[in-house]
Amino acid sequence: MQAAINMTEHKGNNGKLHPKKFALLLLIISMTMLFAGLTSAFIVRRAEGNWFNFDLPPQFINSTIAVFISSLTMLLGYRAAKHDNIKLVPVFMGLTLLGGLSFVYFQYLGFMDLGERGIFFSPDSGSEGGMVSGSFVIVLVALHLLHLLGGIIYVAVVFVKSLLYKVHKKNTLSISMCNTYWHFVGILWLYLYTFLYFAPQF
Secondary structure (H helix, E strand, O other): OHHHOOOOOOOOOOOOOOOHHHHHHHHHHHHHHHHHHHHHHHHHHHHHHOOOOOOOOOHHHHHHHHHHHHHHHHHHHHHHHHHOOOOOHHHHHHHHHHHHHHHHHHHHHHHHHHHOOOOOOOOOOOOOHHHHHHHHHHHHHHHHHHHHHHHHHHHHHHHHHOOOOOEEEOOOHHHHHHHHHHHHHHHHEEEEEEEHHHHHHH
């Protein structure tokens, strides 16, 4: 809901959405379609059989916690900017950046855990990971991680701008877009984690 509210801001006098906001909206729609298609393909392929079920790495729980906390600090940073608390903006943006990097670290540990169990992307036939299920999970998680890395770069840019006091109530476009995107990738991860966690019970 917060993302939807943010997308209505920064309109011109003609009531049209800001061009950059519109581009972000298109990006979000395309990402939604991409992951909806992949998860649908996951369900269809699993129904065909020859499917190996395995538990998700426990490190992914830490990733989920990290992205939840970073979404909270992102929201606080955005609200600080709107209320012109320019000294608090870099604090919350810095914490959001730290949360994003923590997410990446736990994802790395998760991939290492999968590797130790013999679950790889397109591994040799016959190993545990030889089943297509491992490749599906890795693709879904890796694609999300790639999009989140883009978000981390954007958070870092806004963080630097906030240190230079360029993010305030009269200039909230960058942090508003960052807020929208960051919440979206956070919600996307919650969807993917929940989907993959309950997938063995489908």
